[in-house]
Amino acid sequence: MDAIKFVEQEFTQEKNFPAFRAGDTVNVHYKIREGNKERIQQYQGIVLQRRNAGLNETITVRKISNGIGVERIFPLYSLNIDKIELVGRGKVRRARLFYLRAAKGKKAKVKERRG
Numbered sequence: 001m002d003a004i005k006f007v008e009q010e011f012t013q014e015k016n017f018p019a020f021r022a023g024d025t026v027n028v029h030y031k032i033r034e035g036n037k038e039r040i041q042q043y044q045g046i047v048l049q050r051r052n053a054g055l056n057e058t059i060t061v062r063k064i065s066n067g068i069g070v071e072r073i074f075p076l077y078s079l080n081i082d083k084i085e086l087v088g089r090g091k092v093r094r095a096r097l098f099y100l101r102a103a104k105g106k107k108a109k110v111k112e113r114r115g
Helices: 003-011
Strands: 025-034 037-051 058-065 068-075 081-088
Touching: 025 058, 037 068
Parallel strands: none
Antiparallel strands: 025 037, 025 081, 037 058, 058 068
């Protein structure tokens, strides 16, 4: 076994995330610290990509806020992620959905996958 994988297994806390992929709509519950207070903020959007593996795995989530596209990259095994909810499944044929950045209106939507 590779030494890096062995160390990663020691430090990885088991997270029970639903199975999701690019094109799915997720709701990420993220812990925000403001001074000595802590609260949970929800960030709902479409997953543009899943990247890397193991402790380094990240997801890029895009949402439209007041007509402006906002993207945020979340480390999947961060201690600040409380939970991830799967809101909807998208029907896409790609692993990276960067074309959504330039799309507007109906072209910026992702069709719903059945089943």
